[in-house]
Amino acid sequence: MDSLKIKSLEDRDLGQVLAIEEEAFSNPWSFSTFIKELHNNYAYYLVGLIEDELVGYLGCWLLCNEVHITTLAVKKEYRCQGIATQLLDELFTNVKKANYQKVSLEVRASNNRAQKLYKQAGFIKVGRKQEYYSDDQEDAIVMWKQL
Structure with missing residues (x-):
């Protein structure tokens, strides 16, 4: 497997995120929900890419000293390959630097x-x-999880 590149979610990623969302969840979020999240000052989203293919994403809210994970999904054919773990690790590294103490x-x-x-x-x-x-x-x- 090629290496995973992790970056912040951008508007142009939403089509691929929605496809994974619909595949992963019985009650998927809508496009408008993701647009609201993308422009919410408390929301923080990461996406994982292999080459140009978006293969997973993680979303959370940054609240006081706590991070609350709201969503995490990986494209079906990429599951069980460590992508979710890498997204979580990137989140933990980033929020620890910003002095968050707990993830729920x-x-x-x-x-x-x-x-x-x-x-x-x-x-x-x-x-x-x-x-x-x-x-x-x-x-x-x-x-x-305590950080």
Whole structure:
């Protein structure tokens, strides 16, 4: 596999991000949601590229001393190749430099693969939100990582 280049999300990346979003999630975000996120001063997005192909992305909000991951997805044919881990590592490096102290997220209770990824990245399970997801009322597992 060619090396992954990580950069900030730009308007021109949205088409490829939306394609991954629709492939990865049962209730994908819309184009207008991503436009709002892209222009939200509290939102921070990274994308991973192999050559010119966008293969994954990560989004979060920067709140006081905490970073809250809102989304993370990798293109189907590139999963299990370390791309999500590299995106997380880049996020941790960047937000640590800006003196953020904690990273939080919610993940579907049924998404064991993502929970394993987050545990390997140093997150711990700290709670559960009942019927968190609006599309099917699935519970969310709340996880934190201290930086």
